Amino acid sequence: xxxxxxxxxxxxNEEEPVHLPCNHSTISGTDYIHWYRQLPSQGPEYVIHGLxxxxxxxxxxxxxxxxxxxxTLILHxxxxxxxxxxxxxxxxxxxxxxxxxxTGTSLTVIP
Amino acid sequence: NAGVMQxxxxxxxxxxxxxxxxxxxxxGHSHVYWYRQLPEEGLKFMVYLQKENIIDESGMxxxxxxxxxxxxxxxxxxxxxxxxxxxxxxxxxxxxxxxTYEQYFGPGTRLTVT
Numbered sequence: 001x002x003x004x005x006x007x008x009x010x011x012x013n014e015e016e017p018v019h020l021p022c023n024h025s026t027i028s029g030t031d032y033i034h035w036y037r038q039l040p041s042q043g044p045e046y047v048i049h050g051l052x053x054x055x056x057x058x059x060x061x062x063x064x065x066x067x068x069x070x071x072t073l074i075l076h077x078x079x080x081x082x083x084x085x086x087x088x089x090x091x092x093x094x095x096x097x098x099x100x101x102x103t104g105t106s107l108t109v110i111p
Numbered sequence: 112n113a114g115v116m117q118x119x120x121x122x123x124x125x126x127x128x129x130x131x132x133x134x135x136x137x138x139g140h141s142h143v144y145w146y147r148q149l150p151e152e153g154l155k156f157m158v159y160l161q162k163e164n165i166i167d168e169s170g171m172x173x174x175x176x177x178x179x180x181x182x183x184x185x186x187x188x189x190x191x192x193x194x195x196x197x198x199x200x201x202x203x204x205x206x207x208x209x210x211t212y213e214q215y216f217g218p219g220t221r222l223t224v225t
Contacts, residue, residue, distance in 0.1 A: 032212060034212065042218060042219075043115075043202045043204070043216030043217050043218055043219050044154065044202070044204075044214075044216045045216065046213050046214065046215070049212055049213075087153065091212070098144060098156040098159050098167060098170070099144075099154075099156065099214065100156060101146075101153035101154040101155070102153050103152065103153050104153060
């Protein structure tokens with residue numbers, strides 16, 4: 001399973017944008033980039049995923065570098081509810097569908 | 112549409128006892144995954160099941176742990192002769208056929224071994 005590197009923690013002010021980086025220099029051509037987040041005392045929650053192109057959904061945007069060796073999850077306006085651990089995960093299509101979680105980035109949102 | 116349900120939410124067992132954790136996937140989902148999360152760590156994959164079949168158990172400890180997903184009823188993760196190191200949060204996730212990129216997680220079962 002290809003590794004990802006994320007900062008241990010980040011802080012953001014409420015209602016400001018947040019850019020959560022992820023490095024994945026050993027990514028292969030068929031690996032998908034997934035983001036999940038885990039709120040305190042809850043199970044992980046799907047946020048977004050992509051392959052090559054940038055992606056947008058109601059929760060966030062995913063910006064993928066042209067060489068795919070890094071990506072950034074963008075929360076456009078952080079709210080207190082966005083305080084969570086954010087996991088960047090690589091998934092190869094033929095690996096049996098399990099996800100390999102790292103330690104993620106713990107996001108603190110300051111009111 | 113109810114989400115993934117896990118019970119019990121909290122389970123306390125003495126060393127040597129058995130722990131049975133249940134997971135009911137979302138309606139229409141035929142894929143179930145179990146993960147374990149130790150304190151201050153990320154989730155670790157344990158096993159991937161479809162109805163009546165174990166597809167991938169590469170993350171399961173070789174002894175004392177077993178999982179099943181019968182034709183009827185919830186998926187069960189069974190831990191025999193629990194030890195203190197088994198204390199963790201156990202999460203179940205499910206996904207629909209053909210959409211395994213999006214896994215829906217349950218609230219977890221927090222197992223404490225005393």
